[in-house]
Amino acid sequence: MAVPKRDAAFNQLAEYARKHSNDDNSITTTFGTPVPEKDSSLTVGYHGPVLLQDWFSLDELAHFSRERIPERVVHARGAGAFGYFEVTHDITKYTAATVFAQIGKKTPVGVRFSQVAGELGYADTVRDIRGFALKFYTEDGIWDITGNNQPVFFVRDFVMFPSLIHVMKRNPKTHIRLDYDMFWDFLTLRPETTHTTMIFFSDRGIPDSFRKQHGYGVNTYAFVNAQGKFNYCKFHWLSNQGIGTLTSAEAQKIAGIDPDFHIRDLYNAIANGNFPSWNFYIQIMTPEQAAKSEFDPFDDTKVWPHGQYPLIPVGKIVLNRNPENYFAEVEQIGFDPAHLIPGIEPSPDRMLQGRLFAYGDTQRHRLGPNHIQLPVNCPFHVHNYDRDGRFAIHNQGGAPNYHPNTFNGPVNDKRAQALTPQIPLQGVANRIDSVNEDNFTQARVLYQRVMKPDEKTRLVQNIVSFLVPTTSALRERAIDLFAHVDESLAQRIRDSLKATAIEQHVNL
Ligand code: HEM
Structure with a gap:
């Protein structure tokens, strides 16, 4: 079949047809047996009732009814792609994480871009913060940075997150989004939202593509080096495509013409070999600097000024593959701030602390208790004492399912043990509302x-x-x-x- 002159996204099916002939291409049932006739149900006579033994048609209908899974409670709308991270500068004095072990080392990555509040079928070009999540498939397992395209966030305590999202989603009575009264009521009662609100209403509130925006880890993490010394750190990845934004008027027009504007742009860029890339940087703050800092380094409504805490170059991220199976690789990908590898630790950042719980929790609901066994979430052999549950695929080859044991089950990892930081903590348990911190x-x-x-x-x-x-x-x-x-x-x-x-x- 000739492929017409259109962009790669329009031509997806024509390309498929060009590469695949129809010979030896029989339809099968879900269990692999050949199907004689796909387009008519099995009836008694022309107008007769359908027979229960028409298992093929019923199976197709039953599967169809279960095609949709719950969309993400936030960041439902998005697009994904795959590629690699390459180390360009040595940062082993800060972290022993093997992903940074030597210059030139490459690690496969999965990336998902999203918008925070719109649903799965929303238009791409609405005003919103964009999610920019990274999954590193390292030799030490999965490391995720579930970041955004802004360096700061609206609120600094995770308990505020459900209310923040409620005011950006639909009014539960009118089912209308956006309810401007809810929106301004909340923002004006919680002044810590001001910094991010300013960015939300700035040009960066509507990127012109996923490719032309920076990414930020937003929360503060910690690095541990081979000597056990720890420092606090932030992650940044800056677009080599530059920054591109749309005015509100341009964005509204595009939303009416092509709601999938950003998804199409990413797909076409990668399909045409125009691979987007980002340079990856860290900021480092020692515990001594953190103790003396004039601003709270664990408050995600604040940036660490670059003059004081300069960007340190680390590597680059390149996206060079579109998903083969969008549902399996993008809808079912699960990013989780708790996915950390030896050498990278959480910090006392209150928002991050809540996020460490929220993502695995929602994914057990959205994708099931064994979502981590999906190849896009973990292509490795896992050795632990978890077993069974819905859709369990790997049962770890007969290894003991209890610990401790004397039958050669998996044991504690000495290197990970050595990299666990010793952090002295002290304080009085209390609920401290941070509303009157420096918000402006x-x-x-x-x-x-x-x-x-x-x-x-x-x-x-x-x-x-x-x-x-x-x-x-x-x-x-x-x-x-x-x-x-x-x-x-x-x-x-x-x-x-x-x-x-x-x-x-x-x-x-
Ligand atoms: C305590 C505050 C927060 C909570 C409770 C929270 C909760 C969630 C939940 C439940 C999801 C859906 C995950 C899924 O279904 O797979 C999600 C997605 C996401 N969150 Fe958060 N979030 C919080 C703060 C943040 C912050 C501060 C950022 C920015 C750094 C962020 C960035 C993202 C991104 C990028 C996604 C989409 C991940 C993807 O592409 O699958 N979130 N969040």
Whole structure:
């Protein structure tokens, strides 16, 4: 079959047909036996009832009814690709993680891009934070960085996460997204959201493709080196395609024409051999620096200023393969901040601490207790004492299923033991609300020193477009919030709201 001149995503089926002939291509049942007739059910006469013995048609219908699994409770919409990570600089003085063992070492990676709040069928170009999750298939097992395209996050305590997501999802009564009253009510009551909200409304709130955005681990982790010395660290991966963004007007137009704009772009780039890449960096903070830091280094609403904690180059990530089976490799991939390897540890970052629990928990619900046995989640032989459960595939070849034992079951790993840091901890158990931490200094730096004049103008327009539909009381609270960032920003929002109201005949 001739393949028409269209892009790779449009031509997927035509390419398949070109490569596969129809000879020796019989339909089979799910258990592999040949099927005589696919397109008619087995009936008694033309109008007769269908026979129960028509197991093939019934089996197909039963499988169809079970095709969908629960979508991710957040980050439901996305796309994935595969490739490798290559070490370009030596960081073994910071970590003994084997993935960084020597310059030139390559490790396979899986990546998933997503948007936080939209559902599976949403349009790609809505304003949102984008997820940017990395899975490293290392020789020590799976290491995941479940990151985003922004360096900071809205809230700093994981208990705030369900409420944050509720206000960005559908109103449970009207089933409408976005409910602007819910949105501004929550944001103005929790001022720690301000820094990320500023980025959300900036140009970076709508990337023009998955390829043209940076990635950040956001949370603070720790590294342990071969001598057992630990340091805190952050992860960054910066796009070699540059940064590309869309204005709200461009994004709205594209959403109406091609809701799969970002998915198509990624697929076509990789299919055409235009492999996207990112340079990978770390920031390092010693425990002594952390103890004296003027900001909380474990607060994910804050960045570590690059002047004080410079980016240290480590390697690069290249994506060079589209998924063969989107469902198996992207819908069923499960990233988990608790997937850490020897040499990389969590930090006291409160948000990260909650995330260590949440991902495995949701994946046991979304994918099942043995999701880790799916090849995309773990292509290795695992040695432990877990057995059975729904869809168990590997049963570890008759090894003992209890520990300790004297029948040569798997034993504790000495190297992992040596790399477990000794961290002295002390304190009084308490629930401490962090709402009155410093919530505005870094947002102010972003507005006053980083944003260019035209970016500030679009920031104001974007904020105003979300403020117009809410109540006057919430508008006042939002203006007050932005006044804590910068008085002139608040004034511009107020002025722009008045002008917009006149234009739209809204009674403010
Ligand atoms: C305590 C706060 C958080 C909780 C409870 C939480 C929870 C979740 C859950 C339940 C999922 C769905 C996972 C799945 O079904 O496989 C998810 C996905 C995701 N989260 Fe979070 N999250 C939190 C904070 C964050 C933060 C701070 C970031 C950014 C670094 C982040 C980035 C992501 C990404 C990128 C995904 C999508 C992973 C994928 O592509 O499959 N989350 N989160």
